[in-house]
Amino acid sequence: MIKAGIIGSTGYAGAELVRLLVRHPEAEVVWYGSHSYIDQKYADIYRNMFQIVDASCMEDDMDALADSVDVIFTATPQGLCASLVSEEILSKVKIVDLSADFRLKDVAVYEKWYGITHKSPRFIAEAVYGLCEINREKVKGARLIANPGCYTTCSILTAYPLVKEGLIDPMTLIIDAKSGTSGAGRGAKVANLFCEVNENMKAYGVATHRHTPEIEEQLGYAWGQPITVSFTPHLVPMNRGILATEYASLKPGVTADMVRAAYDKYYEKEFFIRVDHQGRPVETRWVEGSNYVDISYVIDERTGRIIMMGAIDNLVKGAAGQAVQNMNLLFGLPETEGLDQVPMFP
Amino acid sequence: MIKAGIIGSTGYAGAELVRLLVRHPEAEVVWYGSHSYIDQKYADIYRNMFQIVDASCMEDDMDALADSVDVIFTATPQGLCASLVSEEILSKVKIVDLSADFRLKDVAVYEKWYGITHKSPRFIAEAVYGLCEINREKVKGARLIANPGCYTTCSILTAYPLVKEGLIDPMTLIIDAKSGTSGAGRGAKVANLFCEVNENMKAYGVATHRHTPEIEEQLGYAWGQPITVSFTPHLVPMNRGILATEYASLKPGVTADMVRAAYDKYYEKEFFIRVDHQGRPVETRWVEGSNYVDISYVIDERTGRIIMMGAIDNLVKGAAGQAVQNMNLLFGLPETEGLDQVPMFP
Amino acid sequence: MIKAGIIGSTGYAGAELVRLLVRHPEAEVVWYGSHSYIDQKYADIYRNMFQIVDASCMEDDMDALADSVDVIFTATPQGLCASLVSEEILSKVKIVDLSADFRLKDVAVYEKWYGITHKSPRFIAEAVYGLCEINREKVKGARLIANPGCYTTCSILTAYPLVKEGLIDPMTLIIDAKSGTSGAGRGAKVANLFCEVNENMKAYGVATHRHTPEIEEQLGYAWGQPITVSFTPHLVPMNRGILATEYASLKPGVTADMVRAAYDKYYEKEFFIRVDHQGRPVETRWVEGSNYVDISYVIDERTGRIIMMGAIDNLVKGAAGQAVQNMNLLFGLPETEGLDQVPMFP
């Protein structure tokens, strides 16, 4: 059994890791780290875990963890993982960092968009961007995984084959993304109160959201040169789910068959990516609770654009599920181990 | 592998059976019955099943099913199962009926509350009321299981130990129940449209709801004589979950310890029933997606009443989960097989 | 024009007062009091007021207010109004207190249920309980109005005629109430985050909720002697609305006609109370945004009980609307002035 420790186990992403790992056949959680609930029973905070998890929360102590576990998940705000990691720790344990600390290769870009100084720039080069379907082989040998952001996972995977194959002009790419509220975390903020979110829809972080450079970097690798995209996230009155609606101009001469072939080339054998070539719009409800990415697209002859749509569960493929998928790769397990949840509807 | 057929697989309860059975280690669905979607791919109706279920819907043909499967689940409106079942069928196959047809032992009561003539009264005596925690042993040897109603499962289990042990006066029992909207089914009715249900709360079926005699019959067995209860269901703007708030006068001299002991006597060893003796109100979110029943209670010295609270997922323990639990008992499997879903939150 | 000041104008009840008063033909808000947002533009906090309210927030200074306005609304937590009010202030200005400070005549009961020392017990006797339909005449001549609680307004009005006329046994009264989340206020608490409330239903304050003694006191006046009730509030995933489902045993010999006559006697001429004698369950959506109280009832011959149902908008009739109704009475205006909003659906 793989011994897992979670730093930040009492946030929504941490709790989702717990949900997945307590039923994982090859892993067990031995350290429920928390900043706010030390010594409280985990099941008193997340009462769905009553009679399932008996442990109490422990400190977010990475040094102690490194001696106790095989893999550490950091489900914490940006900055924390970078401030704790060290060569000694990495020599003992694998780290899957769910924060943004090691996602961007250019430390200046990180510091500009996040507004903080990076505490461990020396590990950035080594860190592997854990978008499993794209970087599978690199993940297998890594010590430090930068687990992708929720919006970015959905945004990148939806457009990746067309960028990679050069079928769209990536400089025309506009990503209009919509997220359930769990993406905003469990912090007590007025803006996230039920009455503020319910019966409302809004954009936020317009032209400034931090997932923008992450999308640009990864799609830039696919394209072969830097790209700039418009990315606008929106808050939706639902708990889970991200929907990305992406617009781009098709290159001249690109046909529906070429688009289909591109998606098939990269995704036909992927267990977690389901492409619907009939153009039926994807819906977040069809992936809820699962690690699937649903993708469909419509070619609009009138405008010469393709509208690509992607849907994920932000807490699973957008966070904890992908983290477990990375763990499976790191430890040589089948990639789908413990991740075969059927999407729950309604 | 147990071969299972589902009559009514395209309703919400049927779809939940599919969700549970496709990951059940000892069962497989070989017949996706449907009245409305014959020959359509199941995954085109429930697109969460894309690349998971490849089958198309077939007729709701119980005779044909009886020759093809080991167990038939009927997830259909009242009347259908009773109109289809026969001695020949029961000689070939087990039936778990999710409708109300075989729940009430007194056919006159059935016909009065449901307003239809019972088509197979000869099987009523044989049918076992499949509330597993109460009737476990009877279920094991049965051919025909009457799977309990959603409200009734929650209402009965919440009060059962106190009625059985004579700690409350059952004639004072008032059950105020609240349900998510999936309990209303997938029929296209104005009253169940999003805009009609959202931002609204209402009672319905006041003093006339059909689950009333079912609760009265089962709690009457526990009490040893007939009882009459007030039962009021309410519709809540959420997808899943039933909450029952139950009020009853404690018998003179009953103490908190006696209440605790009664719950422990019947439920301490039950995997799916979680009793919180601290009196923290149960919440539907803590059982969502799982087969758990959460129960807590508060003794109110001022009024001499006890307020009992129970929560279930109406589609799992209130329908499909309990049906699978019954199937497990029928086929000698561990009762929890395929039913260890961790409640999903948020 | 009546000059109005609001202490606590940036909570949900305060904001609803603003919504109603800015369109009131005989009143204007001249003081937007706030503890947290002093000097900020009101319309920056509640952006629905953009280009409608130009004022900035001011301190919650009751002395200064008393010299500036004709009526002060205190939409603040319990304790504040009692700590600020004085004889001098009451000699200058009318006060409508939306908190609980002056609702209970017995200061010991207040201090027990609220757990705080009352700072101005000398004004308790003078304060008039502002349930307009019951205490209309007393309100007209008052200086200090104790605006009723949201749950209590709904709970009392639903049962009042039957208690007053002696048609039910009030000692059997059980009130199961359900409220939208705006009743929990705008404080930043984890328990009220969108993801915690959405897709969930729970009771809270079981046997201990502070509105209990308020209901008991007022219905005790109607009955003529003290009564004890069970009152259980529940949190519902919707913004607005309270639904009270109330159970009581009918006195022997009470007929449907007698029940109807009792409701008509007290409510037939009331503009804001709408009684449906057909027994159709009331729904919160039919009163949303308005000052109406909808009431219906079902007599259950089987159990000898009557099930009464009442619905209000907790922010209007349960708070700000009733406060304006009290203001209208205090200043000799038509009681419905500025309160003729049609319920908004969907």
Place this chain on the structure above:
Amino acid sequence: MIKAGIIGSTGYAGAELVRLLVRHPEAEVVWYGSHSYIDQKYADIYRNMFQIVDASCMEDDMDALADSVDVIFTATPQGLCASLVSEEILSKVKIVDLSADFRLKDVAVYEKWYGITHKSPRFIAEAVYGLCEINREKVKGARLIANPGCYTTCSILTAYPLVKEGLIDPMTLIIDAKSGTSGAGRGAKVANLFCEVNENMKAYGVATHRHTPEIEEQLGYAWGQPITVSFTPHLVPMNRGILATEYASLKPGVTADMVRAAYDKYYEKEFFIRVDHQGRPVETRWVEGSNYVDISYVIDERTGRIIMMGAIDNLVKGAAGQAVQNMNLLFGLPETEGLDQVPMFP
């Protein structure tokens, strides 16, 4: 008093017309037309109208209506108004058509996108597109008003000043719109059931939605030549509200001041349009229940694009409110008469 008749008064848009008109100081509804509920009391269908509207539903008989009323509102599906209108009717009565029948000047475009034959093409030229802020003077003298679509109202007004002033390249315009579910109407369809919409987000009508040509036609007038846009609507789990997020490339040399000046030029004096030049994203909650259009924008230097955001209540400014605004103009009333509802939050 203006006598108003409503054809289709029992749909959501029709019911919103009733809500607005029953409190309109200069109008009264004298004919509640309905296809499905003839002879039923209106207040039995919309119980918010209990004790407010006493009338019963009548046939959707435009000839009879023309002799009884001053203005007819047709809140019906496309095709009906065109099939009923005649020269004789228009000689007697004003018509405000909330359907799409007279919005598009090119009948071929109408027939292509709507898939039906236009029954009254002879009135298309005469009909005035009732987007009041743009076509105010034309509306005043019209007999037949084509009340704009909900998405189109929001989409056009959000971009209009920049198109009109030539500050953006309209061929780059991409409109990603999100709507509450009331926009889907009150028809009993599985896709609009609570459990299908709740906890879900999806696009629909991708590249084929019928509001596309309406947007293109109107913005084409502003631009001076035909334009083509990408328009994608989405369904959001909320009752009311449309949010349009619009992307376009700024023309070279366009500054923030020029953008601001363009918005001010057209909207500074408009009562119902509120432009926030600070770039705070608009939110549907801030306009709910009101006739306001909220607009804000962000200039993204990185991409050279401007992101414009607009929010309306789809049932008010997107349907019934704008219809009343048109009625006010037609009858020489102040444009805001009966339309000063303050947005209701929460």
